[in-house]
Amino acid sequence: MEKFKKIVRWTIGIIAALAILIFLFFNYASYSEGFRVGTPIKLSKKGNIIKTWEGEMNIGGLTSSNEGVIPTQWEFSIHGSDEEVREKLNRAIERGNRVKLYYKEKYVRFFWQGDTKYFIYEVEPISED
Numbered sequence: 001m002e003k004f005k006k007i008v009r010w011t012i013g014i015i016a017a018l019a020i021l022i023f024l025f026f027n028y029a030s031y032s033e034g035f036r037v038g039t040p041i042k043l044s045k046k047g048n049i050i051k052t053w054e055g056e057m058n059i060g061g062l063t064s065s066n067e068g069v070i071p072t073q074w075e076f077s078i079h080g081s082d083e084e085v086r087e088k089l090n091r092a093i094e095r096g097n098r099v100k101l102y103y104k105e106k107y108v109r110f111f112w113q114g115d116t117k118y119f120i121y122e123v124e125p126i127s128e129d
Contacts, residue, residue: 025107026106026107026108026110027110029106029107030104030105030106030107031105031106031107031117032104032105033102033103033104033105034102034103035100035101035102035103036057036059036074036100036101036103037059037098037099037100037101037126038057038058038059038060038074038098038099038101039057039058039092039096039097039098039099040055040056040057040058040089040092040093040099040101041056041057041058041073041093042054042055042056042093043055043078043086043089043090043093046115050111050112051080052077052080052112052113052114052115053077053078053079053080053086053114054075054076054077054078054114054115054116055075055076055077055078055089055120056073056074056075056076057073057074057076057099057101058071058072058073059072059073059074060072074118075115075116075118076101076103076116076118076119076120077113077114077115077116077118077119077120078114078119078120079113079114079119079121082120082121085120085121085122085123088123088125089120089123092123092125097125097126098125098126099123099124099125099126100123100124100125100126101120101122101123102120102121102122102123102124103118103119103120103121104118104119104121105117105118105119106119
């Protein structure tokens with residue numbers, strides 16, 4: 001009986017360790033990263049209990065829908081602690097400037113992080129020459 005309990009404890013420990021490792025991987029690993037260029041049009045803090053920063057950017061071009069032809073927009077999220085990114089985006093929205101947004105796409109979207117799998121970590125203003 002004692003040997004059986006020992007095997008059960010080891011099995012539970014291994015399963016718990018694997019679950020923690022899988023969670024950490026999906027929480028911190030990125031599926032892809034890159035950038036998109038466009039004009040940011042919206043930045044808002046959303047959520048009922050857990051507030052997250054969400055934004056939209058007009059990346060140019062048009063899309064057809066039942067409502068007619070509408071501009072192509074890209075939705076993204078910002079980590080709550082990244083105040084510098086939010087300030088740069090706010091300035092770009094106020095001035096109507098084009099920006100280059102660097103993002104990391106996550107494997108999984110966790111509800112406490114944001115509404116999208118795209119997380120902005122850098123904002124670079126585009127100078128109009």
